[in-house]
Amino acid sequence: SQQGEEDPQALSIQEGENATMNCSYKTSINNLQWYRQNSGRGLVHLILIRSNEREKHSGRLRVTLDTSKKSSSLLITASRAADTASYFCATDKDQGAQKLVFGQGTRLTINP
Amino acid sequence: EPEVTQTPSHQVTQMGQEVILRCVPISNHLYFYWYRQILGQKVEFLVSFYNNEISEKSEIFDDQFSVERPDGSNFTLKIRSTKLEDSAMYFCASSSPRDSPNEKLFFGSGTQLSVL
Numbered sequence: 001s002q003q004g005e006e007d008p009q010a011l012s013i014q015e016g017e018n019a020t021m022n023c024s025y026k027t028s029i030n031n032l033q034w035y036r037q038n039s040g041r042g043l044v045h046l047i048l049i050r051s052n053e054r055e056k057h058s059g060r061l062r063v064t065l066d067t068s069k070k071s072s073s074l075l076i077t078a079s080r081a082a083d084t085a086s087y088f089c090a091t092d093k094d095q096g097a098q099k100l101v102f103g104q105g106t107r108l109t110i111n112p
Numbered sequence: 113e114p115e116v117t118q119t120p121s122h123q124v125t126q127m128g129q130e131v132i133l134r135c136v137p138i139s140n141h142l143y144f145y146w147y148r149q150i151l152g153q154k155v156e157f158l159v160s161f162y163n164n165e166i167s168e169k170s171e172i173f174d175d176q177f178s179v180e181r182p183d184g185s186n187f188t189l190k191i192r193s194t195k196l197e198d199s200a201m202y203f204c205a206s207s208s209p210r211d212s213p214n215e216k217l218f219f220g221s222g223t224q225l226s227v228l
Contacts, residue, residue: 031214031215033215033216035219040221040222041221041222042116042203042205042219042220042221042222043155043203043205043217043219044219045216045217045218048215048216088155090155092214098143098145098160098162098167098168098213098214099157099160099168099170099214100147100157100214100217101157102147102154102155102156103154104153104154105154
């Protein structure tokens with residue numbers, strides 16, 4: 001797989017349930033970020049986790065990072081219909097690097 | 113909340129024509145980027161721009177592409193002679209001087225470029 005691969009590619013759950021999306025990457029990273037994209041819109045930054053961090057929270061979001069497995073997960077708790085979107089992980093290789101490498105994304109659908 | 117604005121939202125052009133995609137980054141931001149997303153594919157980095165010069169570019173960003181910050185507010189991407197494979201959604205992004213480059217990018221809503 002390429003740098004920044006999310007799974008599953010698509011996830012459909014009921015409102016109120018938790019959604020977990022995973023991201024794997026191949027090279028060493030400086031940080032990993034998660035972005036959301038609503039259909040036809042730009043990406044919105046959700047959360048950033050640095051390579052020396054293991055877990056981070058922001059509201060209903062929880063991100064974990066396992067650098068030994070080169071993987072990250074994004075958990076959205078108590079999902080809402082408005083969370084329906086595509087979610088992408090993005091990595092940068094070096095501190096100060098100007099390039100983010102995005103994954104293919106997970107299409108999340110929250111059913112009311 | 114301040115936002116990155118892009119114009120036009122849709123651009124249709126004939127193969128071989130020049131197009132200019134325009135962006136107004138957030139006013140106090142110093143790092144500017146162009147990314148693109150071909151339908152059904154990943155978001156791909158094109159170029160980053162800082163202090164009035166390109167700081168990094170991808171293999172995609174060949175001689176057909178150029179960027180410019182003609183004044184204190186606009187940031188443009190020019191494709192000199194468009195090809196069919198340039199059809200994509202082009203996103204402009206910027207980041208704050210309070211953050212390191214590449215941390216917390218603010219994206220515009222994109223310009224959908226269709227090359228016929």
